[in-house]
Amino acid sequence: MKKILSKARQSVYKLVDMTNKNIPNFKGLTIDDQGENNEILIDDECVFNRSKIVIAGNNNKVTLGATLSYNQLVINLKGNKKRISIGNSNKHINNLKLVSIRGNHQIITIGRNLSCGGMEVQMNDGNESLTIGKDCLFSWGIKARTSDGHSIIDIDSDTPINFPQDISIGDHVWISEDVRLMKGAIIPSDCVIGAGAIVTKKFDETNSVIAGVPAKVVKRNIKWDHRQPSKYKPQ
Numbered sequence: 001m002k003k004i005l006s007k008a009r010q011s012v013y014k015l016v017d018m019t020n021k022n023i024p025n026f027k028g029l030t031i032d033d034q035g036e037n038n039e040i041l042i043d044d045e046c047v048f049n050r051s052k053i054v055i056a057g058n059n060n061k062v063t064l065g066a067t068l069s070y071n072q073l074v075i076n077l078k079g080n081k082k083r084i085s086i087g088n089s090n091k092h093i094n095n096l097k098l099v100s101i102r103g104n105h106q107i108i109t110i111g112r113n114l115s116c117g118g119m120e121v122q123m124n125d126g127n128e129s130l131t132i133g134k135d136c137l138f139s140w141g142i143k144a145r146t147s148d149g150h151s152i153i154d155i156d157s158d159t160p161i162n163f164p165q166d167i168s169i170g171d172h173v174w175i176s177e178d179v180r181l182m183k184g185a186i187i188p189s190d191c192v193i194g195a196g197a198i199v200t201k202k203f204d205e206t207n208s209v210i211a212g213v214p215a216k217v218v219k220r221n222i223k224w225d226h227r228q229p230s231k232y233k234p235q
């Protein structure tokens with residue numbers, strides 16, 4: 001694990017000199033650190049293609065585990081004390097975009113062995129978290145947001161009703177193409193989310209297929225496997 005402790009104004013970097021905003025040891029990754037005391041920990045085994053980390057703020061921490069490759073990884077942080085952590089993966093992580101440009105203290109935790117075709121996370125309020133368990137399979141065109149960005153207000157009480165909420169995805173969850181995860185979504189372990197679903201609720205049944213708009217449980221008592229149906233061998 002390489003540790004890059006950056007203090008942009010003083011240009012003090014540990015282990016790797018980032019003053020030219022390029023990390024020689026990590027071809028394919030650029031870092032633009034405009035803050036102070038931001039910490040970026042990158043596993044030696046990481047492989048990057050057209051990836052970038054932009055941080056405008058202080059005391060943030062980004063930890064990237066080793067993967068087969070990060071392709072077009074984008075991490076864009078504004079604000080302070082945010083935590084991003086991606087576990088080691090024996091798969092490719094493609095087109096993962098993590099954006100948190102408002103608020104402070106947000107946390108994104110991604111477990112080990114994520115396989116990802118494309119996901120964009122927007123986390124723009126404060127104190128929210130997004131947690132993804134281990135061994136998940138994400139298709140393309142997935143979007144997750146922990147807040148709505150603008151207020152919906154109850155007229156009688158004149159108070160906002162759409163506060164941000166955490167999103168939580170269990171272990172070994174398969175998310176199909178073009179799924180949207182809204183604030184407060186909870187997906188239990190071993191579930192499959194159908195293509196185009198909009199997940200707005202907290203689900204609690206493991207081993208189910210959840211699909212539709214808004215998403216509902218459409219099948220129970222299932223498990224899923226990376227292999228195609230024709231290649232699957234019963235255990």
Ligand SMILES: CC(C)(COP(=O)(O)OP(=O)(O)OC[C@H]1O[C@@H](n2cnc3c(N)ncnc32)[C@H](O)[C@@H]1OP(=O)(O)O)[C@@H](O)C(=O)NCCC(=O)NCCS
Binds near residue numbers: 176
């Ligand atoms: C979720 C999915 C895997 C489920 O497949 P399945 O188990 O064969 O499901 P079925 O076709 O038997 O559908 C079960 C029910 O859910 C409904 N359903 C299935 N997928 C749905 C979807 N994406 N949106 C809304 N409803 C859906 C079906 O209409 C059916 O409803 P019914 O019981 O009222 O008739 C599949 O429908 C899907 O979305 N595939 C896309 C996978 C993908 O994106 N792959 C890319 C590579 S990662």
